[in-house]
Amino acid sequence: MGADGPKAVVLLSGGLDSATLLALARAQGFACHALSFDYGQRHRVELTAAARVAERLGAVEHRTVKLDIGWIGGSALTDASIPVPRVPGGGIPITYVPARNTVFLAIALGWAEVLDARAIFIGVNALDYSGYPDCRPAYIEAFQQLANLATRAGVEGRPIRIHAPLIEMQKAEIIQAGARLGVDYALTTSCYDPDVRGRACGRCDSCRLRAAGFAAAGVPDPTVYVTGGGGE
Amino acid sequence: MGADGPKAVVLLSGGLDSATLLALARAQGFACHALSFDYGQRHRVELTAAARVAERLGAVEHRTVKLDIGWIGGSALTDASIPVPRVPGGGIPITYVPARNTVFLAIALGWAEVLDARAIFIGVNALDYSGYPDCRPAYIEAFQQLANLATRAGVEGRPIRIHAPLIEMQKAEIIQAGARLGVDYALTTSCYDPDVRGRACGRCDSCRLRAAGFAAAGVPDPTVYVTGGGGE
Numbered sequence: 001m002g003a004d005g006p007k008a009v010v011l012l013s014g015g016l017d018s019a020t021l022l023a024l025a026r027a028q029g030f031a032c033h034a035l036s037f038d039y040g041q042r043h044r045v046e047l048t049a050a051a052r053v054a055e056r057l058g059a060v061e062h063r064t065v066k067l068d069i070g071w072i073g074g075s076a077l078t079d080a081s082i083p084v085p086r087v088p089g090g091g092i093p094i095t096y097v098p099a100r101n102t103v104f105l106a107i108a109l110g111w112a113e114v115l116d117a118r119a120i121f122i123g124v125n126a127l128d129y130s131g132y133p134d135c136r137p138a139y140i141e142a143f144q145q146l147a148n149l150a151t152r153a154g155v156e157g158r159p160i161r162i163h164a165p166l167i168e169m170q171k172a173e174i175i176q177a178g179a180r181l182g183v184d185y186a187l188t189t190s191c192y193d194p195d196v197r198g199r200a201c202g203r204c205d206s207c208r209l210r211a212a213g214f215a216a217a218g219v220p221d222p223t224v225y226v227t228g229g230g231g232e
Numbered sequence: 233m234g235a236d237g238p239k240a241v242v243l244l245s246g247g248l249d250s251a252t253l254l255a256l257a258r259a260q261g262f263a264c265h266a267l268s269f270d271y272g273q274r275h276r277v278e279l280t281a282a283a284r285v286a287e288r289l290g291a292v293e294h295r296t297v298k299l300d301i302g303w304i305g306g307s308a309l310t311d312a313s314i315p316v317p318r319v320p321g322g323g324i325p326i327t328y329v330p331a332r333n334t335v336f337l338a339i340a341l342g343w344a345e346v347l348d349a350r351a352i353f354i355g356v357n358a359l360d361y362s363g364y365p366d367c368r369p370a371y372i373e374a375f376q377q378l379a380n381l382a383t384r385a386g387v388e389g390r391p392i393r394i395h396a397p398l399i400e401m402q403k404a405e406i407i408q409a410g411a412r413l414g415v416d417y418a419l420t421t422s423c424y425d426p427d428v429r430g431r432a433c434g435r436c437d438s439c440r441l442r443a444a445g446f447a448a449a450g451v452p453d454p455t456v457y458v459t460g461g462g463g464e
Contacts, residue, residue: 106335110331133381143378
């Protein structure tokens, strides 16, 4: 299982959304080449989660690219001097990593081209993270245009399509879709600020969205929180 | 010198084109933050050249990002099992690195955003390298659209402009422009397949274009070739 069907590159963070994404791509019959990034994120436990998810959900292979972009700074996710906020703020969150999805998609595009894959799956979501500019439909459409022009495949009439199936889904809908496909969310991690044992803080934006999503979906939340947290 | 004026991120390879690019950006008054990539290219001597060029031409700073994308393969520039061609072929050259400029521009975009720079300079050229899809004006325009949508700066009305001033220039024109600005081309390297001492092969596409450019420009060629080469 896993190696049949057309090829796709699937961006896999180890979180809830991208695990669902991989399950959806598999359910559509794609042979999935999973791609993760070690970009100096403080929540690096997600890389271990990504490896577990890739294996359990039947990816053909899983690559983790080390990206030396932490020095760029500017985000609470990569800069230890910027605290992860406990309460949602207005505008673009401080957890936004400058141009992150553009870098991820660019590398996925290069790999897709060499694999001769015609599909890239990315788990961006415009509803929960409306403050991130690179999670909006217009952004994905612009990257699609770029992909058609940027690649040998595109020039030669074999365009690579960017799939963002979660982009308009509520968190609860994402969880329900994954649960129907048998995703074990205990394999995933969402917390921006886990403890050394990988337990979720229960307080950051990402923990709050995850906990509320499980509650709204009516699906049991398998997340292990640090004592005193608990996602509301 | 170098720290005055509006900020720009300048993609610097250590080659003839990007040295000219940096000189043009400096001449336009930009405070230039030079960015190079160590992406497993076999012609890594260019990274040493990039550092020399950045210092000599007055960049404010120079960063080299290590990019773990050599495993993607698919190019003679990163895959030691694919020989660098000695004669120009038709179509897209085997020296094309999949999605390379998209990855470079994406990282430049993130850095520009954090620096609050409104300009990115890239030395792509559509004439000499017409076989590379990501060197064409339509590609640069598509990346400009993406940059406006991808970034906090773009969303907040401070768009980051992609400057590609060499895109329609002949190699001889580039050399003449740089020579007028006092660029010492002995600092630069263009060869795809230099020897261990960094001497140019004189035979690859890039060497041939460079040698022909100096000849057409009427500018002395300072390139040191391995014995028996000589750029035609």
